[in-house]
Amino acid sequence: MNAPLALLAELTHRCPLRCPYCSNPVELTRASGELTTQEWARVFREAAALGCLQVHLSGGEPTVRRDIVEITQAAHHAGLYTNLITAGVLLDAALMARLVDAGLDHVQLSVQDADPAGAERIGGMKGAPARKEMAARLVTEAGLPLTLNAVVHRQNLHNLPLLIETALHWGAGRLEVAHVQYYGWALMNRDALLPTREQLDAATRIVDAAREAHQDRLLIDYVVPDYHAARPKSCMGGWGNRFLGVSPAGRVLPCHAAESITGLDFPNVRDTSLRAAWEDSDAFNRFRGTAWMPEPCRGCDRKEKDWGGCRCQAFALTGDAAATDPACALSPQHGLLAAAVAQAVSPDFRYRGFD
Amino acid sequence: MIPRFPRGVRLHHDQARERWVVMAPERMFVPDETALEVLRLVDGARDLEDIIDALAAKFDAPREVIATDVRAMVDDLVARGAITP
Ligand code: SF4
Ligand code: SF4
Numbered sequence: 001m002n003a004p005l006a007l008l009a010e011l012t013h014r015c016p017l018r019c020p021y022c023s024n025p026v027e028l029t030r031a032s033g034e035l036t037t038q039e040w041a042r043v044f045r046e047a048a049a050l051g052c053l054q055v056h057l058s059g060g061e062p063t064v065r066r067d068i069v070e071i072t073q074a075a076h077h078a079g080l081y082t083n084l085i086t087a088g089v090l091l092d093a094a095l096m097a098r099l100v101d102a103g104l105d106h107v108q109l110s111v112q113d114a115d116p117a118g119a120e121r122i123g124g125m126k127g128a129p130a131r132k133e134m135a136a137r138l139v140t141e142a143g144l145p146l147t148l149n150a151v152v153h154r155q156n157l158h159n160l161p162l163l164i165e166t167a168l169h170w171g172a173g174r175l176e177v178a179h180v181q182y183y184g185w186a187l188m189n190r191d192a193l194l195p196t197r198e199q200l201d202a203a204t205r206i207v208d209a210a211r212e213a214h215q216d217r218l219l220i221d222y223v224v225p226d227y228h229a230a231r232p233k234s235c236m237g238g239w240g241n242r243f244l245g246v247s248p249a250g251r252v253l254p255c256h257a258a259e260s261i262t263g264l265d266f267p268n269v270r271d272t273s274l275r276a277a278w279e280d281s282d283a284f285n286r287f288r289g290t291a292w293m294p295e296p297c298r299g300c301d302r303k304e305k306d307w308g309g310c311r312c313q314a315f316a317l318t319g320d321a322a323a324t325d326p327a328c329a330l331s332p333q334h335g336l337l338a339a340a341v342a343q344a345v346s347p348d349f350r351y352r353g354f355d
Numbered sequence: 356m357i358p359r360f361p362r363g364v365r366l367h368h369d370q371a372r373e374r375w376v377v378m379a380p381e382r383m384f385v386p387d388e389t390a391l392e393v394l395r396l397v398d399g400a401r402d403l404e405d406i407i408d409a410l411a412a413k414f415d416a417p418r419e420v421i422a423t424d425v426r427a428m429v430d431d432l433v434a435r436g437a438i439t440p
Contacts, residue, residue: 003371005383051371053378081365081378106363106380145363145380174380221381 001240001288003051004278007080008058008245008256009040011071015061017087018124018351019112021151021186021193024060025259028354029248037067039269041074043246046274052244054081056108060248063090069098076103083108085149088135089128096138107139108147108176113155114162122156124351136170147174153193155347157203164210167218175218177207179225183257183312185352194344200228226327227337231302232309233327239287239311244278252277254284257312261321287311292322296330358406358429358438359399366394377437384435393428397438403429 013028035043044055055075062068063086075082083106084099109132113119116129139146148167152160160177167175179200180186180193195203207222214220226232236243236255245253251266252274253259259266264286267277278284286292290303297308308314309325317326317336324331360366364379366386375391376383386394392413396406403425411421432438 049371051369053367053369053376053383079367081367081383083380105365105378108381143362145361147380 001279002242004047004244005051005053005242006244007044007047007052007055008243009043009055009071009075010058010060010245010247010256011035011040011062011065011068012060012248013354014064015059015087016064016089016125017061017112017128018353019122019151019185020189020349020351021153021180022352023181023184023186023256024352025257026184026188028352030354033249034065035246035248035250035269037070037074039250040071041078043269043274044075044078044080046269047244048078048080050244050275050278052080054083056083056085058085061087061090063095069095069102072099072104073102081105086110086135087123087128087132089125089131091131091135091138093138096142100142100144104144106145106147108149109135109139109172111148111150111163111166114150114159114166115156118156118159133170136172140171145174146170146172147176148172149176149178151178151180152195152203153180154195154199154344155193157195157199160203160206161210164206164214164218164220168214173217173219174221176221176223177203178221178223181257181310181313182227183260183316185350187316189349190340191344191346192349194227194341195225196341197228200225226310226313226325227341229327230329231327232306232313232325234306235310235313235325238289238304238307240278240284241288241307244274246274252281252283254287255310255312258283260312261315264321287322294322294324296328297324300330356440357399357402358397358432358440360397361436361439364437366397379436384437386437389424389428390432393425393432394437 013024082104085108088109112123119129150163182190211220239254245256250269264283266283267281293308297303309327311321314323314325315321318333326333326336367376367378369376376385407422407425411418
């Protein structure tokens with residue numbers, strides 16, 4: 001069994017934005033259910049002892065927590081490389097300075113669209129784009145490396161060239177262009193978000209050209225969408241292989257979307273150690289390695305490359321978390337994806353939120 | 356030239372796996388032995404010549420030989436973004 005390399009700490013589900021593709025579960029945890037500062041500090045120490053080298057401080061919006069500085073400091077003291085994944089709308093100069101003092105290593109800032117009007121509509125928050133631009137400035141002025149993260153879909157892909165310009169203009173060293181992954185809120189809003197094949201091909205060409213044009217200034221990571229693919233992505237580098245997530249309420253997860261799979265009982269850091277969760281829990285062992293795989297994965301020579309694809313996607317589309325990911329053309333259910341693309345025509349979506 | 360780690364890059368001892376890793380934004384790499392010898396001397400104070408002296412003494416090797424290796428290694432580490440000159 002490998003030791004995990006990275007911890008995703010979902011500090012809260014609260015967020016001033018309301019993105020319709022949010023990767024948080026449809027059933028959000030309220031503030032009263034969140035882990036305390038001390039509980040997070042213990043999680044960080046246990047994660048480091050288990051072998052994690054970095055922590056992604058995420059959410060929701062991690063800076064809505066009033067103890068975000070103490071939490072960052074605890075992660076740093078545990079010896080973890082600390083990455084803050086933020087929408088940036090709550091950052092100001094004072095907070096930035098305190099986070100830097102606490103040992104923050106890197107900031108990843110989300111952008112909903114390069115066009116401000118589009119960004120306000122998709123993020124569901126007036127004034128967010130201007131605040132994000134200020135946040136980018138605060139990060140670079142503090143001397144921290146900045147990554148922009150843009151989730152792309154049918155309603156913002158036309159602005160991809162502008163997005164790349166924005167990343168250069170704001171002084172980001174990295175840009176993540178990530179196509180939406182469809183589970184939870186995104187699955188609910190799939191008809192409004194799925195890109196067309198033409199859009200995808202154009203996006204891939206734009207990214208390739210930009211990578212070459214800006215290679216010494218901007219690193220572009222490109223996450224391709226599954227719905228036009230013939231083979232699935234290697235989800236999380238394998239279930240229970242490298243990655244560990246802890247939800248706001250303390251549930252230990254093999255993938256940030258794993259709670260969308262019903263029937264798996266996730267261990268909680270309030271009752272168990274992180275090591276016991278990683279090594280001994282049924283939830284982690286269920287899809288670890290390759291022994292659980294059905295055909296066609298079982299006899300496939302790619303099974304240790306892509307690990308049969310995404311369990312959450314398999315569950316969302318087929319109702320069986322142990323099925324081959326339908327993103328694979330060898331899956332008997334591969335046709336579901338083309339059918340979904342064909343039916344995705346309406347632009348209307350539902351914002352994420354506490355109901 | 357005084358090599359240093361840029362902000363957001365750290366040389367980190369990975370205790371669980373008993374190795375050293377260079378941690379950078381959204382990526383990490385495991386330096387080979389020669390790179391590690393150089394990186395462990397990068398402290399933002401020593402300049403390149405000091406590093407060469409230290410390694411020549413440590414390995415009891417002719418300075419010119421060490422100097423060639425270290426310069427090539429530093430160029431490589433700069434190109435990979437692990438250090439800035
Ligand atoms: S995806 Fe949008 S709504 Fe969800 S946490 Fe990020 S910024 Fe907030
Ligand atoms: S059959 Fe399974 S292992 Fe083979 S490529 Fe498809 S998903 Fe991957």
